Amino acid sequence: MGINGEKILNNIVLIGFMGCGKTTIGKKLSNEFKYNFIDTDNSIKNKEKDILEIFDTKGESYFRECETELLKELLSENIENSVISTGGGMPLKLNNRDYLSKLGTIVYLKADANTIFNRIKGDNSRPLLRENNSLEKIIDMLAYRDYIYEDLANIIIHTDNLSENEIVSIIKNKVLKENL
Numbered sequence: 616m617g618i619n620g621e622k623i624l625n626n627i628v629l630i631g632f633m634g635c636g637k638t639t640i641g642k643k644l645s646n647e648f649k650y651n652f653i654d655t656d657n658s659i660k661n662k663e664k665d666i667l668e669i670f671d672t673k674g675e676s677y678f679r680e681c682e683t684e685l686l687k688e689l690l691s692e693n694i695e696n697s698v699i700s701t702g703g704g705m706p707l708k709l710n711n712r713d714y715l716s717k718l719g720t721i722v723y724l725k726a727d728a729n730t731i732f733n734r735i736k737g738d739n740s741r742p743l744l745r746e747n748n749s750l751e752k753i754i755d756m757l758a759y760r761d762y763i764y765e766d767l768a769n770i771i772i773h774t775d776n777l778s779e780n781e782i783v784s785i786i787k788n789k790v791l792k793e794n795l
């Protein structure tokens with residue numbers, strides 16, 4: 616139960632900055648737990664259109680509304696047994712943070728700006744970093760977001776020096792402990 620007595624579902628919710636590995640780790644984790652895998656960017660893409668196109672034609676605020684709608688839907692369907700990889704900006708809205716907490720155990724895949732920069736420097740599929748994906752821009756965005764992610768998370772994993780398999784096994788152990 617949450618602090619206000621509301622039900623918390625048994626999903627695992629991965630949060631973190633763009634390029635921190637939410638999708639890759641999420642898929643592996645869902646195999647480990649024999650859970651379904653949900654990628655919120657993908658769900659929005661399937662319902663609407665490509666994320667880049669949404670940003671270009673309808674703007675970021677419309678995309679943020681889609682994110683909120685999707686979270687409401689997942690909660691109203693009471694989805695369980697799922698690993699949910701979220702878009703990096705999902706926790707920015709206060710009400711989204713509340714919805715995310717009700718969906719399950721929140722795991723923050725923390726990575727430092729250099730690690731993120733090296734992962735995404737050649738990739739221009741992310742609208743917010745398309746024009747400027749410099750290390751400075753990432754440092755700037757991360758400075759604002761990091762404490763939001765930390766504050767929301769039940770579990771924080773410092774991923775910088777870990778392999779994907781190590782991250783998955785650490786999360787698995789911690790989630791199991793958390794839910795004992």
Ligand code: S3P
Nearest residue numbers: 632633634656702703704741742
């Ligand atoms: C965003 C992150 C992206 C995607 C959109 C906005 C963000 O997802 O939702 O481009 O604001 O951080 P990833 O974190 O999967 O790249």
